[in-house]
Amino acid sequence: MLRQAPLAGTALLALALFALNPPGRALAADDVKVGVLLPLSGPVAPIGQNNRRGHALAIDEVNAAGGVKSLGGAKLVIVDGDTQGNPKVGIQEAEKLVTQGVAAILGAYQSNVTFPSTQVAEKAAVPYIDPVAIADTITEGRNFKYTFKVAPKASWYARDQLKFIKWVGEKSGKPIKRVVLMYEDTLFGQSTSKGQEASAKELGMEVVEKIAYPAESPDMTPTISRIKQIAPDALVLVSYIADAVLITKTMKELGVNVPIMGTSAGHIDPAYITNLGPLAENSFTVGEWNPDLKKKGAAEIAARFQAKFGVPMNGHAAETYMSTMVLVDALERAGSADRAKLREALTKTNICGERNILPYNCIRFEASGQSPEGQLVMLQVQNGKFVSVWPPEVAAASPVYPVPAWK
Structure with a gap:
C-alpha cells in the first residue's frame, strides 16, 4: 500500500x-x-x-x-x-x-x-x-x-566496515588491497563515502575509484561494466533499497564476481533478501544490530x-x-x-x-548531542537471512569468504 x-x-x-x-x-x-x-x-x-x-x-x-x-x-x-x-x-x-x-x-x-x-x-x-x-x-x-x-556517525560506519574488510581479507589469507567506493549522490552517500575513503587509506587499502550515481537510477549497466573492468578486491556500496537490489541484479547479469560490502540502508532492509532471493546470498553489510547478537x-x-x-x-x-x-x-x-x-x-x-x-x-549524549559509544556489526546473508559475522566477540557465525562466484 x-x-x-x-x-x-x-x-x-x-x-x-x-x-x-x-x-x-x-x-x-x-x-x-x-x-x-x-x-x-x-x-x-x-x-x-x-x-x-x-x-x-x-x-x-x-x-x-x-x-x-x-x-x-x-x-x-x-x-x-x-x-x-x-x-x-x-x-x-x-x-x-x-x-x-x-x-x-x-x-x-x-x-x-x-x-x-x-x-x-x-x-x-x-x-x-x-x-x-x-x-x-x-x-x-x-x-x-x-x-x-x-x-x-557515518564515519563510524566506515571505520568499522573497513576494519572488517581488512580483517576478513587477512583472516582468509586473501588480503583486500584495492576497493571501489560506489555511493548514491545525496548527503548520506557523500558523507559516508568520505569516511570510507579516509578509513581505507588509514588501513592501507587503495581506493582505485569513487563512483557517485544519482539515487534511484533506472539502469546500472554502464557503472557495473566499469567496475568489471577495474576488477577491485571489494565493492563498497552506499545505497537505498531500490538501488541496492538493481546493483546486485546487474552484477549477476554481467558476471561481476566482486564481494558486495553494503552500508546498512538498502543492504540491510529485509526487502533486499525478499526481492533478490538467492542473489542476495553472501552479500555483506555493516549494520546496527541483529537478533542473533550475543x-x-x-x-x-x-x-x-x-x-x-x-x-x-x-x-x-x-x-x-x-x-x-x-x-x-x-x-x-x-x-x-x-x-x-x-x-x-x-x-x-x-x-x-x-x-x-x-x-x-x-x-548517552555528549554536548554535541551524539551518543559516543556506537559500535557497528558486520552481517552476511547466509541461507537466506542476515547473520552477524563480526566482531567475533558478539558474532553468531564466521563469514563465508572468499565469496563464491555467481552460479
Whole structure:
C-alpha cells in the first residue's frame, strides 16, 4: 500500500496512514504526543514503515505496562509526519508536528531530511531524537541544544566496515588491497563515502575509484561494466533499497564476481533478501544490530516484534525501539512532558547494560548531542537471512569468504 501511495493519490495515502495508526480510544488530556517523522509514502516508504514499527512496539509495550509512571500513567500516542522522502516536505511536516504539541520528534531516517528538520526543532525548542540518520553533520559543528543522536556517525560506519574488510581479507589469507567506493549522490552517500575513503587509506587499502550515481537510477549497466573492468578486491556500496537490489541484479547479469560490502540502508532492509532471493546470498553489510547478537534481550525483543508485525526485526527497527525507550526514560526522570524539562533530562541519559539491546554498553549524549559509544556489526546473508559475522566477540557465525562466484 505504501509503495503505491505517490501514484494513487491522497485517498490511498490517507488509507495507508489509517492502517499504520488505527483508531483507538480518544486522546486523554494527559496523553503524551510523540512526533514520528518518517517517509510513509514515496520510494523509501517500506523502510519508513519498518522504522515506525520499532517506535510502535516500544510505545505499545510502555502503554501496556501502565504508561509513564512519573506522569501518573500517561499514555504515549504517535503523531505521524510523512516526509515522503523529500527534505522540503520533511521541513513542513516537522513544523506541523511542532504546532500539534508533540513533546518530542523522532526521525527522520534519511540524513538529508533529518538535517533540515532538526533545524525546525531547534528553532522551536523541541527535543529531536535521531534514531537512524547517520550523517556526521547532523551533530557536528552546529551547537544545537535540542538534537540527540542515537545513530552512530557515518564515519563510524566506515571505520568499522573497513576494519572488517581488512580483517576478513587477512583472516582468509586473501588480503583486500584495492576497493571501489560506489555511493548514491545525496548527503548520506557523500558523507559516508568520505569516511570510507579516509578509513581505507588509514588501513592501507587503495581506493582505485569513487563512483557517485544519482539515487534511484533506472539502469546500472554502464557503472557495473566499469567496475568489471577495474576488477577491485571489494565493492563498497552506499545505497537505498531500490538501488541496492538493481546493483546486485546487474552484477549477476554481467558476471561481476566482486564481494558486495553494503552500508546498512538498502543492504540491510529485509526487502533486499525478499526481492533478490538467492542473489542476495553472501552479500555483506555493516549494520546496527541483529537478533542473533550475543546481547541479552535482543532475541526476546526480536521475537515480540516478529509476533506483532509478521516480519523480522532489523537494525533500524532496533534503533527506533531503543530511541523511543530513550524518550520514555527521559519522561520518567523529568516527571514532565514540558519540552525544556525533557531536553534537560535527555542530556543526562545513561541507558546501559541489559537496558540497551544495541551492540555496545551505554546510550548517552555528549554536548554535541551524539551518543559516543556506537559500535557497528558486520552481517552476511547466509541461507537466506542476515547473520552477524563480526566482531567475533558478539558474532553468531564466521563469514563465508572468499565469496563464491555467481552460479
